Amino acid sequence: MQIIKSIESRIYVIRGERVMLDFDLASLYEVETKVLNQAVKRNIQRFPEDFMFQLTSFEWSDVSIRNEKIDSSRTGNTNLNRSQIVTGSQKHRGNLPYAFTEQGVAMLSGILKSEKAINMNIAIMRTFVAVRKILLKQSNINEQLKEIKERIGEHDVQLNELYDAMENLIDEKIAQLKWKDRERIGFKLKE
Template sequence: MQIIKSIESRIYVIRGERVMLDFDLASLYEVETKVLNLAVKRNLQRFPEDFMFQLTKVEWVNLRFQIETSSLQAAESSGNLDIIKVNEKHGGSRYLPYAFTEQGVAMLSGVLRSEKAINMNIAIMRAFVDVRKILIKQNNINEQLTEIKERIGEHDVQLNELYDAMENLIDEKIAQLKWNDRERIGFKTKGQ
């Protein structure tokens, strides 16, 4: 379970896709990023754009900022600032990293055939499934909240109608009392 949590923390959303970066995958597979990318380049026909894409400079700068910020927060909360050094090794690369979608990671299992790569690939697939389950639960919660808001809105309308009806009844009662208490005009008979 710990490895799944570790993998989930390495899944990012880029271009609307949940992806893992080449250096994170290389770290998990215990190979160099260069070796992983060479294996992918030898099998490039297996990795269309919806399986793998290279980040732009802007995407990489934004993502590095997010990674470093989250690592700094995690390090500060745990009191271990050595975690930040993990990200420093990714800063000096001459190439922009590649991002692999869930399908791309699955395709890596056919390219990297070591036992470690196979076992790690299974764990990564489980992590993607867990993330999907979390998102489905979140969508269900969001739908329920929307439904509650709509119901509250309907209740507000109904309550306003009740308040208006009560005000009208009170106004009618006040008008009736005023009518009964008015000074009478006209002829008075002996019984009045």
């Protein structure tokens, strides 16, 4: 379970896709990022754009800033100092990192054949499935909330109509009482 939490924290949403970055994958597979990227380049035909893409500098800076915020919240240190930012950005010197979608990570299992890589790939695939299940549950809950809001909206309309009808009845009753209590004119009969 701990490994799934560790992997979950390394999944990002970039360009609307859940992805893992090359240096995180290399760390999990216990290989150098350079070695992982060389293996990918030797098998580049297995990695079309929807399996792997290189981050833009803007995307990379956004990921770096999020990483630093996550790291500081874990350690309780909310002050980001220069050394922390440098350390975070040194994870990937020079080149911008590659992002691997779920299919790209699955494809990595075909080119990385070590025991550690195979076991880690299984854990990563399980994590992607777990994240997908959580998102489906959340989507279902969102649909239920939307339905409840619609029902409440309908009930509000019905309650307003009911209040209006009650006010009309009360107004009619008051008018009837006033009519009965009015001073009569004309002949008065003695009872």
